[in-house]
Amino acid sequence: MRALSSRRDDMRFVVVGLLGFIAPFWWGCSGGEGSPQGASIAYNLGTEPATLDPAKSTGVPEAVVILNMIEGLVTMGPDNQAVPALARSWDVTSDGLTYTFHLREAQWSNGDPIVAADFATQWLRVLDPQTASDYAYQLYYIAGARDYHQGLTSDTAAIAIRAVDERTLRVGLASPTPYFAPMLAHTVFCPFHRASAGAGPRQWREQPSTYLCSGPFRLKQWLSHDRIVLEKNPRYWDAGAVRLDEITLLMIEKESSALAAFESGQLDVMDRPPLSAIERLKQEGRLRFTPLIGTYFVSFNCRVKPFDDVRVRRAFALAIDRANIARFITRAGEIPAMAFVPTGIKDAGGLREFRDAGGDYFTDANYGEARRLLSEAGYPQGQNLPRIEYLYNTKEGHQIIAQEFQQRWQKELGVHVELVNAEWKVYLARKQAGEYQIARGAWVGDYPDPMTFLETYATDSENNNSFWSNPAYDALLEAAKKELDPVRRMGMLHEAESLMMQEMPLAPVYFYTQPYLEKPEIEGIQRTALGYVYFKNARRAGNGG
Structure with missing residues (x-):
């Protein structure tokens, strides 16, 4: 997500x-x-x-x-599998390429019937380049969707989304995708009340009278x-x-x-209490935890100097003490991350986790190697580096972690980093526009498969705001999407993650937990x-x- x-x-x-x-x-x-x-x-x-x-x-x-x-075809169940919602059931052909969803009788909040065309309309709207949806790539699993979104065709009939009748939606996939049904719990697959578009380009999604709900x-x-x-x-x-x-x-x-x-x-109810209160709340027995399939990381803008140099990216990544952050700062059971895909996702066969099968890709707090790489890149002890800024969004916890990065990079690399705090909307806009050098990053999975993490860094992913591009990485992901053998498929995803961690468009910091009070x-x-x-x-x- x-x-x-x-x-x-x-x-x-x-x-x-x-x-x-x-x-x-x-x-x-x-x-x-x-x-x-x-x-x-x-x-x-x-x-x-x-x-x-x-x-x-x-x-x-x-x-x-x-x-x-806004409820969609499915919701996400406790086991991270799709649960029928507006779709009372669905059928999948034996080749895994065609899904037929049978909608239940339901109404929008104004009394209009919810029909299959409401889904088709929304999905085509997501794929319309004018919408500028960051999640349009999620629909690339649908046959014809990528070509339409990338302007290779203007014919919506080429996209395999069909409202067969008011209660039947048929979707054809480009290749078998076993996690397609869980994907549909995401907001990008929600239905759209077609008449709401007439309320104006923004009003319908801001006013109770025009924001119609399912x-x-x-x-x-x-x-x-x-x-x-x-x-x-x-x-x-x-x-x-x-x-x-x-x-x-x-x-x-x-x-x-x-x-x-x-x-x-x-x-x-509140999520993520202040870091300073975590120990007290645990001792009082009030802090609750649930698993969260997510990774906290540092994002590098690979289009700007000095982070267009992989040696500089790796130097900054290796000069982070993840164990110290998890043990003394966050203190909510986070796991130091030496890879991108977090715990909680199964490998082929489901007997072990993808993370356990892949292992770690680098050593935490490897200061000697970090200094060597920075010197090799032409910046010994941080000399000759331009002004460096770290962007993060307003939260006390993010600020404390940013200060830890700042102190560590100064001590171990001799690099002074300015901290830049921005409110959420500004932070998002700056990252999406590439107006940053280093920034706080985080990703929570949208469905229970490694692809939900790895695909965000494909060259054509709108969520790839590191602007990293590697044709070999892209090819591995595309091959994995078409691979029917689960063992070979997971092998390709491990290879892709290994390639990513060599080039380090991001520096993983820790795998999330979800502490909350209720x-x-x-x-x-x-x-x-x-x-x-x-x-x-x-x-x-x-x-x-």
């Missing part, structure tokens, strides 16, 4: 000011003493979403909002840099299973402020290892269910 932020920007109030501002609101909606009878919860989204357009969304916070309002909740209110409020969608096909009347998603970026709100009873009375929130958070079955014990 996606770029993981823990994102976003500083709410710019001190804790006292924050609590004074939100206390009257939350005492009125969190189900506490004196609250109304309708069941509601308060969740910290942690940032202002960059967009609520499913075709344009790239981050976890955006996905949390979108996927609780999922368990609908948009009630969006106050920029403050909160998004979702309310139960009475026209949802499975509305009887939805226990909550309302969810309020706050945008408190400062982890310490969010923790203060949680501990004062004004937040019910009030004891909150039940039924589904969290998956791929970062999906579903509120459909959430409830407040003793209220609303």
